[in-house]
Amino acid sequence: MWIWASAFIIGSFAIYLLIGRQFGAGDVKGFYAAGSVSSPIKTGMAIATDWISAATFISMAGYISVTGFSGSVYIMGWTGGYVLLALILAPYLRKFGKFTVPDFVNTRYYSSLAGVIALFAAIIISLVYFCGQLRGVGIVLARIFEIPVAWAIVGGALLTLFYSFLGGINPGSRTKAGQYIIVIVAYLAPAGVIAYKLTGMPIPQLALGFDGSTEGSFLKLLDHLGGDAGLAPFVSSESLNYQNPLNLLCITVALMVGTAGLPHIVSKFYSIPSASAARMSAAYALLFIALLYTAAPSLAGFARYGVLEQIQSKEYSEAPKWFNKWEKTGLVNWDDKSKPGAVSFRYINKIPNLESTTADTVVIDPDILVLATPETVSLPPWITALLLLGAITAALTTSAGLLLVIGSTFSHDFYYRLINKSAIERKQAAIGRFAMIIATMAAAGFSMYPPGSIVQVVAYAFGLAAATFFPVLALGVFWKRATSQGAIAGMALGLVFTGSYIIQVAIFKDEPWFFGISPEGIGAIGMLINFATTILVSRFTPPPPMDVQDFVENIRVPKVSDQAFGWNNRR
């Protein structure tokens, strides 16, 4: 298997790097400028590539597989957010003529303090997001070489740094579009083969409604299987009895709003040449993302079926081969080998009244479920290898992009602009690389002992983005009265509240004291706090300068005869 996987991965990354070299190595401007010259379709693909990360590819379907219906919040949150992004921000941002979110905040709110807070938040958000990606790279490498995941994370960290330094980060939208095609094929093809094998329906999006066995639709079979293992059902009418609806709502909102506030996604829209193209790009991006997301529920179902069928109530001696391979990574564990299998999943609580009476003997990390599924239905190794290729492409490209954002924000926006104005470019580059190495080390350490599965960790990044950036961006476009003092107070309060709640509940395992809202969803509350604070403080502080107000007045009109790019004084 590892031969297939290595051949696929080395082959495709050689191609990415080659094309990347040919069409110019990655600079910061290039990374942000996803679509300066290309068509909305290509730009949409490039955005989709940056969007489909380890969280989507490796972790999401596995998480849904374990949590059942309530996992749907990730599906709705990570697609519905594009509507917010397209309607509220995408067509207007490019008028500011900036490349990064901190730059935007600095200019719109005419204050370098606001810029510094934004910069600090952008680095934190990217770093948390990066932790999730590095965990994904580690899991893939651990499976390929059958080594403990901690070592694989060290290897993955080196690989990510190597890939970033080589300059293959931003090969432009041409390679990005190619990477999208590889990722989507690597997801849909294995899902299709599994779907055909289990249900006789080769289109993964449709497969769950087809017959799985004599018991009727596949979906019924899943709920039956899951109930025995203490897992929540897929079908909502039964599942909602076990959930806090307010929490589900908050997670959905946090993920959606986070989408429209995530620095490396928002900045894609700064450089699109027209409002019309920006809207089209967002629409195509969502279309391309939807192809994967609509297949995820089926894959989630197949993963639950495969794993429970082969482990639940079986003896250790009859454990399947794939289980033994994953055992070497430390991501699955059979605690008491003398007892038959009773599966539980790491990070996820069982539902008390569904739980079976026998004690759990097997612990499985939900992040392996997607990658393990082809083997649970005994498909040939190259199908698993294809999935691993897609997974590492998704994780590594996103990691490299985030690392570049961290490095350039630190070296250019922070060091050069605020500390040492006279730094020459070489020194800036060195500082940037230093920041990238430090960030990678921090993320590697963190992702060896993550507080949750990849989707959960990435959801924290979304929550922080929702609580920090979205209100300030949206008010910046729609409300000319929003002042710098308001933005500073709003961002600071949103960031501190959300950040400390996540640390308290996710890392120090305190009770979720705010209406039982889990740390994945607290960003929604942080966002409300940010909105309220920004509006309130803006009301009581002097209005923004006239030129800022005039500019905001016209920002939603694509072409105004007497207004050019930048800050014209039109009195």
Place this chain on the structure above:
Amino acid sequence: MAERASVKEFKLYELLITWALLCIWATVVFVLGLYATADLDNFVIFGKPLGFWFTFQGSIICCVLLLFVYCKAMDFLERKYGVHE
């Protein structure tokens, strides 16, 4: 002066489209996708309970359609008021 008035009108219609689509979006995702799912499950679509299908797939399809409608509507509006690029 006439130009200014038409720009004002354009901004009004733009806000109208944005708000209308946001309302549809919120209904689709939060009402049909989250809160009404249990009731929708009484119906069946593609062999799945409707509520389940809507949450996991239907809402995404609605969002995609909504964005393409938005593109068409805004392009039309921009051309009508001559503010397109």
